[in-house]
Amino acid sequence: MLIDDDPRVACVTPLRRVSGRRVTTVEGLTEEEQSKWAGSFVAHGASQCGFCTPGIVCRFVGHERKGADLGNRETVDRLLSAHLCRCTGWQTIREAASEVTVDLPSRDLEIATRQASLEAGTTQVIGPQVVLGRGGFADDETPDGALVAVRGDSEWHLADNLHQAREQAGKIQGRRSSLEPQPPLELPDGNWEVSLRTSWVEPAYLETDASWCDQVGEPAHPFANGGAFGGKIESDVSEVARWLAQENDCTVRVLWSREDVVRYGPKRPPISAGLRADGTGMIRLVATPGVAERIQAVLPTCEIEQLTIPGPPTSSALRAAGWAEAEMLRAGLRGNTDWITAPSGASARAEVGDELIRVEVNAGTPLDRVMFRSYCIGAAHMAYSWVTAEGLSVDQDGEVHDLTIRSFGVLRSSDTPHIEIISVGDGPVLAAGDAVFAAVAAATWLNRGCPPDLPSG
Ligand code: FES
Incomplete structure (x- = not known):
């Protein structure tokens, strides 16, 4: 978004900071700007799920209006440093900025959507509407007046708005640790030619798990526009939304915070492994259904040991x-x-x-x-x-x-x-x-x- 024409990241800007100032979101850009940037992002494949894209478009427009050289990689890298795109790997975004294609490409976007959906493992729509923030995210589509449900340690907290629900749940702002990530599994004893230990890894999809449901309907699916790299396959927010809506006889919006995703969402399972020169060896793995079979298919002569240790959940779907x-x-x-x-x-x-x-x-x-x-x-x-x-x-x-x-x-x-x-x-x-x-x-x-x-x- 733009605050008095200066690009700012909406997700970390408190409302009190923008009091009395002019706020422009992607919808407030000129028609020409919207069409130019939507066209360029689609032409370069610079938007996949689309969750990060409106913020990046606003940043580019804000600096373009001030005469920034978006053809310069260092400039674009600097502008992108305030953002996170987990899907695209940045490169196509840089290309969309430096080789702006004003008109929408003539290619068939239905076919582009089929290619994207094949990779995402679920429907992922490609088109200018996604670039401009209409990717169909569950939390954007919640009807006005819905109660908001926020996860506490052992129960859901329901309130008229997000602020109240968070207060009830005692949610504090997420923080970064000074602890370095440490592989949690000891290396098995042995005379290894190569060894590898890994840590818990977050899939880091951008849209946190969200759903909403009314008393009689089907809940919104948290996938929205893409599959979250397998991270939302087992998400229970839809079922929670349905249950809370029926229990309370009203429409309920369920929203995980970033901390909830980190604590309760699935991670890449850590391993600790050693291989001998003949290809035999030992792999320790944080117990995760379905992963040992996949490892065994690549390393059939390795012994695999699954261990249960304290930590966040893991998944073979990542x-x-x-x-x-x-x-x-x-x-x-x-x-x-x-x-x-x-x-x-x-x-x-x-x-x-x-x-x-x-x-x-x-x-x-x-x-x-x-x-x-x-x-x-x-x-x-x-x-x-x-x-x-x-x-x-x-x-x-x-x-x-x-x-x-x-x-x-x-x-x-x-x-x-x-x-x-x-x-x-x-x-x-x-x-x-x-x-x-x-x-x-x-x-x-x-x-x-x-x-x-x-x-x-
Ligand atoms: S397109 Fe950037 S996070 Fe998905």
């Missing part, structure tokens, strides 16, 4: 959970990268340097090359960011200490190498993201010299 780590270990043992095939059948091979991440992808013939490239770049960024920088601080009692989205370690635009995607496939289209993620994770780990603990720095 991007390539477990098997990407197994592919990293395999690549570390080989000493080089090779094609990696995902359960979808798509495969990828990556080279990682300080300035460039280059990925070849065989995922059939893309339906829409712009969105195919956008998703591959997003998955490559997520892998590079995970290996080098991401992790949650969780203490020995299992309490999470990183409670803001800034504290998860997601790499900024300025720290992300250029990502080149080369499609080499033909035939039926396949979802490529997990293959790209695993290939870039393996290549990044090799590039860093296969350090035993992640994040590698």
Whole structure:
């Protein structure tokens, strides 16, 4: 949003700061600005779920009005440093800023939507309306007058508005920890050729879990526009909304805070693993249904031990959970990268340097090359960011200490190498993201010299 023409991030600006000042959201930009920026973001595949996009568009417009050079990478990196886009990996956003395409592309956006939905694993609409903030997020669509429900430690707190519900629940503002993320599992004893320990990792989707329901209808789904990288598959907010609406005989809006997502939402399960030169070895894993089987498929001669330890919940639904780590270990043992095939059948091979991440992808013939490239770049960024920088601080009692989205370690635009995607496939289209993620994770780990603990720095 713009406050008296200066771009500000709405999610951390208290209402009292804007009292008496002029607030402009994306809806208040001129028609020409809206159409120009929506067109450019769609043309470059710079918006996926779309949750971050209106804020970034407002930032670009605010600085463009003041004459900023949006063709300059350093300038755009600096402008993006106040924002977080988890989906796109930043690059297509920079392209939308520096190579503004004024008219909407002539390509078929229904087909772009099909390509996006294949990658998201659920409906993900592509179009100018998403860029301009109409992605269908549950919390935006709640009817006026709904009660608001906020999660407490053991019960839901219901009030007329969010402020009151938060007060009742005793919610405090999230904070960042000074504790460094620590892999929680000890390395098994052994004479290992390569070893790897990882920490809890937050999927870091931007729209926190939300739903609403009236007394008789179906609840809104928290997915909204995309799948949250598998992080919302088991979310219970819809069922809570239905139950509270029926109990209280009124429309109820249910909203998780960022702290709720961190504490109660699923994480990538930590592992601790050692491999011998002959490929045998031992993998310890925070017990997570479905992950051991995926690891075993990559490393069939490894013993797998599942342990239950205090900490946030984990899920096999998160991007390539477990098997990407197994592919990293395999690549570390080989000493080089090779094609990696995902359960979808798509495969990828990556080279990682300080300035460039280059990925070849065989995922059939893309339906829409712009969105195919956008998703591959997003998955490559997520892998590079995970290996080098991401992790949650969780203490020995299992309490999470990183409670803001800034504290998860997601790499900024300025720290992300250029990502080149080369499609080499033909035939039926396949979802490529997990293959790209695993290939870039393996290549990044090799590039860093296969350090035993992640994040590698
Ligand atoms: S498009 Fe930026 S967070 Fe989803």
